[in-house]
Amino acid sequence: AKQLDAATVRDLFAAHINPGQLHFLKLLGFDKILVDRAEGMHYITRDGRKILDFFGGFCSVAFGHNHPRIIAARQKFQDENRHEICMAFMSQYAAALAKNLAEIAPGDLDMVFLGSTGSEAMEAALKVAEQVQGPARSKILHAANSFHGKTKGVLSVTDSTLYQSQFKLVENRVKVPFGDIEAVRKALESDRSIGIVVMETIQGGGGIVEAPLGFWRELRALCDKHDVLWVADEVQCGLGRTGQFFAFERDGVVPDVTALAKALGGSKAAVGAMIARRDLYMKAYGKPKSALIHAQATFGGMGEACISAIEGLNVLYDEDLMGNARRQGDYLIERLNQLRAKHPSLLKEIRGRGLMIGVEFNDISETMPFGLKHMVALLDDKLKGSLCGFVGALLLKDYDVLVAFTEYNRNVIRLEPPLIATREDCD
Numbered sequence: 001a002k003q004l005d006a007a008t009v010r011d012l013f014a015a016h017i018n019p020g021q022l023h024f025l026k027l028l029g030f031d032k033i034l035v036d037r038a039e040g041m042h043y044i045t046r047d048g049r050k051i052l053d054f055f056g057g058f059c060s061v062a063f064g065h066n067h068p069r070i071i072a073a074r075q076k077f078q079d080e081n082r083h084e085i086c087m088a089f090m091s092q093y094a095a096a097l098a099k100n101l102a103e104i105a106p107g108d109l110d111m112v113f114l115g116s117t118g119s120e121a122m123e124a125a126l127k128v129a130e131q132v133q134g135p136a137r138s139k140i141l142h143a144a145n146s147f148h149g150k151t152k153g154v155l156s157v158t159d160s161t162l163y164q165s166q167f168k169l170v171e172n173r174v175k176v177p178f179g180d181i182e183a184v185r186k187a188l189e190s191d192r193s194i195g196i197v198v199m200e201t202i203q204g205g206g207g208i209v210e211a212p213l214g215f216w217r218e219l220r221a222l223c224d225k226h227d228v229l230w231v232a233d234e235v236q237c238g239l240g241r242t243g244q245f246f247a248f249e250r251d252g253v254v255p256d257v258t259a260l261a262k263a264l265g266g267s268k269a270a271v272g273a274m275i276a277r278r279d280l281y282m283k284a285y286g287k288p289k290s291a292l293i294h295a296q297a298t299f300g301g302m303g304e305a306c307i308s309a310i311e312g313l314n315v316l317y318d319e320d321l322m323g324n325a326r327r328q329g330d331y332l333i334e335r336l337n338q339l340r341a342k343h344p345s346l347l348k349e350i351r352g353r354g355l356m357i358g359v360e361f362n363d364i365s366e367t368m369p370f371g372l373k374h375m376v377a378l379l380d381d382k383l384k385g386s387l388c389g390f391v392g393a394l395l396l397k398d399y400d401v402l403v404a405f406t407e408y409n410r411n412v413i414r415l416e417p418p419l420i421a422t423r424e425d426c427d
């Protein structure tokens, strides 16, 4: 394909993709930037600007952009004319990736369903849980400010009126505040039809929110007591980002089902994985009669995607990226807290673990310039004021640093850089 310029891309975006979204891209000045290449920690624009990536595609770039080892593995795969789509035949690549994930995942999390996205992995997770629990216990407990995807099934447990209001949702669900074990206890004790609990281990779209230490241990005990299945969404927080492979490992417990996606394809391919306890999976799909109820989709377990994922996992361990995430994350949080102490009226809170960090600004709606107020009002009518879009745009304009905004709390900037970030990058 021939190279297009920024104006042409903008016009095509407006004509064929999402004209409404262009409005926001324009407000941030993103309609004038065309990224041509990406290497390691950086995006490189058509006009040669190097933009430091502390956004990381909402945790989709764990290994850095175009990691040479992942590129080489893909290249070898192509040079050897390996096969891609395995629907009819067994795939050695899918088998090898599933084995790796089963070995990494603790406990009996041994059965792997491979798809392409986080939403697909989470759909598979909820389906396995529902299959096992049956219709009488299929009510789902989820958390306020949750994000699990926008496909029709998981949309019901994604807590956003903006995303949900136009669609008919699964009614069989109940919501509790995130991290509130007493609310979970009350719900499970009073409603036997709740058979499934689904939560992100660290809320990403909610603004990098952690449950209190020990919450997952207590949740595990409650689920065991009431015969409820715990589905841990690790799509954003998993894959080593917090310094441990799964964020739930913080509390030394194991969920019944979990899901990974985003960077799982080595940041070069779309791979989502649902990993379930062996006995649950066997109960749901283990018999020939039930095996096809939720078997892989067209591109699930695709060769080059699996190769990318396997090499990504090798890089994660060989380069000690989890250790790096811990070290750089601690350093960033310490430095950000120093800034907060210096500017308490501006910075409200720094939170997170490893390289999944939320920087919350104070609400300054009263003093905000008109243009910004206007921009923010367009984003969300519930919102009173936010600095984060403004700060994000400034960082990009003046410092060539890209950060992420946050869906449900526009006062929060997310720092979710590739796990290869160095101390200089953090500085």
Ligand code: PMP
Binding pocket: 058, 116, 117, 118, 119, 120, 122, 147, 148, 149, 150, 200, 204, 205, 233, 234, 235, 236, 237, 261, 262
């Ligand atoms: N779960 C969580 C926690 C996520 O952050 C996301 C994506 N932001 C999803 C699920 C959905 O993933 P995808 O966009 O790949 O469908």
